[in-house]
Amino acid sequence: MADGPKLVNVRDLGDRGVKKVHTRLGQLAVGEASGQPFAVSNRCRHLGASLGEGKVTENGCLKCPWHGAEYDVTTGKMTLGPQGALFAPVRQVVRSVTNAVARLRRYRVTEIGGEIHLAEP
Numbered sequence: 001m002a003d004g005p006k007l008v009n010v011r012d013l014g015d016r017g018v019k020k021v022h023t024r025l026g027q028l029a030v031g032e033a034s035g036q037p038f039a040v041s042n043r044c045r046h047l048g049a050s051l052g053e054g055k056v057t058e059n060g061c062l063k064c065p066w067h068g069a070e071y072d073v074t075t076g077k078m079t080l081g082p083q084g085a086l087f088a089p090v091r092q093v094v095r096s097v098t099n100a101v102a103r104l105r106r107y108r109v110t111e112i113g114g115e116i117h118l119a120e121p
């Protein structure tokens with residue numbers, strides 16, 4: 001597998017562990033979770049928040065900055081629906097529909113010398 005374009009320096013991820021990155025594939029949320037680099041679709045499947053402005057949780061999930069939905073970046077699945085009383089009636093439906101038809105798209109990446117790169121085939 002050859003090295004593709006550089007997306008971000010790992011040291012620039014900061015405390016949140018993720019950044020929004022503009023790429024030829026569109027905007028991606030790029031970061032590290034559980035010590036592994038990842039790149040996924042930037043838009044939350046709930047109401048479209050920028051996941052690159054969210055954060056990586058201690059258990060390695062990507063948390064949406066608006067209503068706290070969480071995603072497994074290794075599968076693209078929503079592991080926790082949107083939080084707060086307003087969304088309680090629809091929380092499970094949002095999660096089920098997302099996981100059935102709208103998981104986050106995942107992109108193959110590699111970490112080279114402290115940089116996360118898109119992986120080229």
Ligand code: FES
Pocket residue numbers: 044045046047048049064065066067068069081082083
């Ligand atoms: S926009 Fe992400 S949880 Fe609502």
